[in-house]
Amino acid sequence: MSKINFLKPDRANLNTFLYLGSSLFFISFLDVFFNSFFNLNLTGFLPNFLSFVLPLVLGFIGLYFIRIEYSGIKGLDLLNKHINTNNFNAVLSLLIIFVIIKSIPPILSWFVVDASFAGDSKDVCTGTGACWTYIKVWMRRFMYGMYPNAEQWRINLSFISLVLLGSVGYFATDKFKKYLTLYYVVIYPLIAFLFIFFFISGGPVFFDFSYGIIAAILSIIIGFFIPGRFKFYYFLIVPLALYIILKYFLFFEEYIELGKLDGLNWVETGAWGGLSLTFIISFFCLIFCFPIGMAFALGRRSGFPLIRYISVGFIEFWRGVPLITVLFMSAVMFPMFLPEDFFIDKLVRAIIAISLFEAAYVAEVIRGGLQALPRGQYEAAKSLGMGYWKMHIFVILPQALKLVIPGIANTFLALVKDTPLIFVVGLLEIVGMLNLAKTNPEWLGFAMEGYVFAAIIFWIICYAMSKYSYNLEQKYKTDR
């Protein structure tokens, strides 16, 4: 009995083992710590191999000594329960702890300690660490691509306004909450489109933008006096009509030609780039792929066989080919299919290609949600006398979309992560700009910094999106 207990702690000799075990564990910890932070090999007097594995062995014995079913000491019990359940887990825990300790100094020194931040030429980057000067000098290019420096405030202003307009939902009072769907589905994308296309693109078309803004504001103001039951149709028709009236009947183009109004410089889409292009493409594809995907999801579940086959064909085709070949198609094959002297901008072509591609994935996700709804929902809606569209808009889709929030979020994440592929059509967003900067003869050899920088940015965007979708999922979770 006592012999077995010699190596196994129980409550009687707990303290002995506790002191022994934790000191052994501490020694092993110290050994690795000194080795990694101060480059000091405490066990250097031992043979090479033994010196290498000694901390592991010591730590393992230490952890073995302090492993006890229940000790009553809170910290110890937590430790035992979480990292020290059995021998195998103890070894793995030790390995992970050592790997973390070992990897902190090189990472820290590369990122901060030996890195250079100051200056604005390559000469300051002499240390062994990262050269963040490179990022600093190229920052504008990474963010805005070849967009002229003097005009970049337009991109900033557009994005800031769009973010502000997008956050309306958080501040809306209950009275206006019911218009939010309309706002986000119809008005907001329209405003965003006007902003990005006319404001960032500039040129004479800038005036279309101002007409659009005036039309939107006017229609919203008048909208308050429209009786509720006509509001949907009102917002569907009136803003567009106002816009057309303003453009073609009120603000004569002569004003521009007379020089009374000075437009913004036109910046061609080929000069757009950097992170702002990533946002623009993601945003538009996100807006377009959702309704297309929803249409094909409904088509795939439609009762009409021909519509069903066409939808299946569409979905399976886009899901079966890689995005890069789709972009190839949009770059080299698609112009062949258009009438001569009919030109579509390559950014627009890329956006169409990515939207169709992602729409197929969105369609499959939404179909999953539609299939998951019990038949009773369809039958109940029908028994109330609802038609196909009424049933889907008021009963089926709200429930189905709620179910597929995680799937939709994953598709959108994939979309954001797919945007770098537009290098195929010759557009350079942030990764493309990095590759360009990397080959600049004055700044050779800083590929690592650039990629790490872009990776951090993308990681933050994608992680924030996935966390947001998780919150959304929790918020709309309903028991059925």
Add this chain to the structure above:
Amino acid sequence: MNLKLKDIVPQLITVIAVVLIFGFFTYNAQINMENRGIDFGYGFLSQESSFDVQFSLIEYDGSHSYFRAYLVGLLNTILVSVIGIIIATILGVIVGIARLSPNYLINKFAAFYVEFFRNIPLLLQIFFWYFAALRALPLPQDAESIFGVFFLTIKGLYVPAFIWQNFSIFFYSIVAAAIAIIVIRIHAKKVQENQGKQIPVFFISIGLIFILPLLSFLIGGVRLSFEVPVLKQLATTSFIYEGGVSLPPELIALTLSLSLYTATFIAECVRAGIQGVGKGQKEAAASIGLTPNQVLKLVIMPQALRIIIPPTTNQYLNLTKNSSLAAAIAYPDLVLVFAGTALMQTGKAIEIVSITMFTYLTLSISISILMNWYNKRIAIQEK
């Protein structure tokens, strides 16, 4: 009559719209090609390609046809996909199980891995490995060997080559072993169902798979030797390794990033699958006296696999499609060789892009048919 019209009209409109769109495109394409003097046809496939590919699994040079160039690209794509799928599956299963570990550190470590690699675009990861990480490797003359036979240099990974004698006999012995194992398994199942006796199939299988190939070495005259890469000086500063097999850095960067990226998704599938098996199942299995290993093998895994396989198939498909990103780092896959170089030379945009897309479509559909068949086999047999 009214009801029928209601059924037919929407379908008719859709079909007419689709036909119109396609007709419009074809019409334009015809006019455009006429104007540019391009004729449509797949005859170019048999013409001489006259471009070189730096890495190919089959014999190829400029004198071969475009069709052979297509095959080279296709085989390279398949090579990357197969290696990537194998590594990603192994890594994904390990990480997925690690995420369920009660050990706090292992759990968080796996979660960190998944969150980290999943949220960075794959293209960026490929660029990172190819342009930043692998460029930091030593030159051939400075490379230190791994176990004395592998050499990891900036020009690629050099591994020993297998040199077989009478390889066919060895191959037949493995096939024979596989057939024998299947026969024994079927027999064992029959015996267990009829007489309740258990035959240790697992040990017999292990024995067979080792003994038969071993016999082929002993009596079949099969010989295996290794050709270790050796450093050779070309000029004063230029060194290469000769002999062995050399894997180009493009291939390494691509497989590494593809498998690291896809493994995160497979890990999530595995985790969801194992979590999806009810706790009651484990408890019930334990209460009828199964050992923990039997619980895992006979109760949890068959049920978890049913949840795991469909999403994992999707990930395999994604990996295969993502392998087309190879074009970005000049690994000669289908997209680069065929839709890149061959397209530039022939200018046959419609033919080449359609062949490329059709190939990927075929690859995707064949993988999903294979996986659907497997999925059906293990699905619940409802009566």
